[in-house]
Amino acid sequence: MNVFRLTGDLSHLAAIIILLLKIWKSRSCAGISGKSQILFAIVFTTRYLDLLTSFISIYNTSMKVIYIGCAYATVYLIYMKFRATYDGNHDSFRVEFLVVPVGGLAVLVNHDFSFLEILWTFSIYLESVAILPQLFMISKTGEAETITTHYLFCLGLYRALYLLNWIWRFYFESFFDMIAIVAGVVQTVLYCDFFYLYITKVLKGKKLSLPA
Amino acid sequence: EGERGNKDEL
Numbered sequence: 044m045n046v047f048r049l050t051g052d053l054s055h056l057a058a059i060i061i062l063l064l065k066i067w068k069s070r071s072c073a074g075i076s077g078k079s080q081i082l083f084a085i086v087f088t089t090r091y092l093d094l095l096t097s098f099i100s101i102y103n104t105s106m107k108v109i110y111i112g113c114a115y116a117t118v119y120l121i122y123m124k125f126r127a128t129y130d131g132n133h134d135s136f137r138v139e140f141l142v143v144p145v146g147g148l149a150v151l152v153n154h155d156f157s158f159l160e161i162l163w164t165f166s167i168y169l170e171s172v173a174i175l176p177q178l179f180m181i182s183k184t185g186e187a188e189t190i191t192t193h194y195l196f197c198l199g200l201y202r203a204l205y206l207l208n209w210i211w212r213f214y215f216e217s218f219f220d221m222i223a224i225v226a227g228v229v230q231t232v233l234y235c236d237f238f239y240l241y242i243t244k245v246l247k248g249k250k251l252s253l254p255a
Numbered sequence: 256e257g258e259r260g261n262k263d264e265l
Contacts, residue, residue: 044263052265099263106265154259163259205264218260 045211051204052106058197059113065190066120071128074188076180077121078138082173084114085142090166092159133183136176145169154222167223171230174198178237186252192237192245199234202227 062080066072091107098104121129149165177195181187187195206227213219245251 048264103263103265220259220261223261
C-alpha cells in the first residue's frame with residue numbers, strides 16, 4: 044500500500060458516497076446515468092468475486108463489500124425508488140457497444156485464461172469505459188448539477204491516483220501490470236475535458252454547462 | 256497463484 048493507492052481508494056469511496064447521498068437527500072437521480080451505474084455494479088461484481096475465494100485484509104474485504112453494496116443501492120435508487128426522476132430520454136448511450144467489445148477483448152487479451160482472471164480483466168476493461176454513458180448524458184443535457192461534478196471529479200481522480208500508484212510500484216517494487224495501466228490511462232484520459240471544465244468553471248463557482 | 260502482483264488492489 045502506498046499513499047497514492049490509499050488516497051485513490053478514498054477518492055473512489057468519496058465519489059460513491061457523494062452520489063448515493065445526492066440521490067438519497069435530493070430524492071432525485073436527475074442528471075445521473077443509470078446505465079453507467081449498472082456498468083459500475085457489473086465492474087465491482089466481476090472484479091470482487093475473489094471475496095468468495097481469498098481473504099487479503101480487513102481493509103480489502105470491507106472496501107469491496109462497501110463498493111458492491113453502494114453500487115447496487117445506487118442502481119436500486121435510480122431504477123426503483125426514484126425511477127420517476129430518472130431521465131431515460133437523455134440516458135441513451137448504447138452500452139452493448141461497450142460490453143460486447145470489452146467482453147471479447149477480455150477473452151483475447153488477459154494474463155491467464157482462467158474464469159476469475161478473465162472476469163477480472165473484463166472488469167478492468169469495462170471500468171475504463173463505464174463512465175461514457177454519464178459523460179454522454181451530460182453532453183446531451185448540456186449541463187450537470189454541481190454535486191454531480193464533484194462526484195465525477197472524485198471518480199476521475201481515483202484512477203489518476205492509481206496511475207501514480209503504478210509508477211510508484213514500478214519504481215520501488217519493479218512491478219507493473221500492463222493491462223491495468225493501459226486501461227487506467229484510457230479511463231483517466233476520458234475525463235480530461237471534464238477535468239478542464241471542472242477546474243475552469245466549477246472551482247470558480249460557475250455552473251458546469253457545455254456549449255450546447 | 257499470485258502471478259498477478261496487484262491482486263491486493265481494489
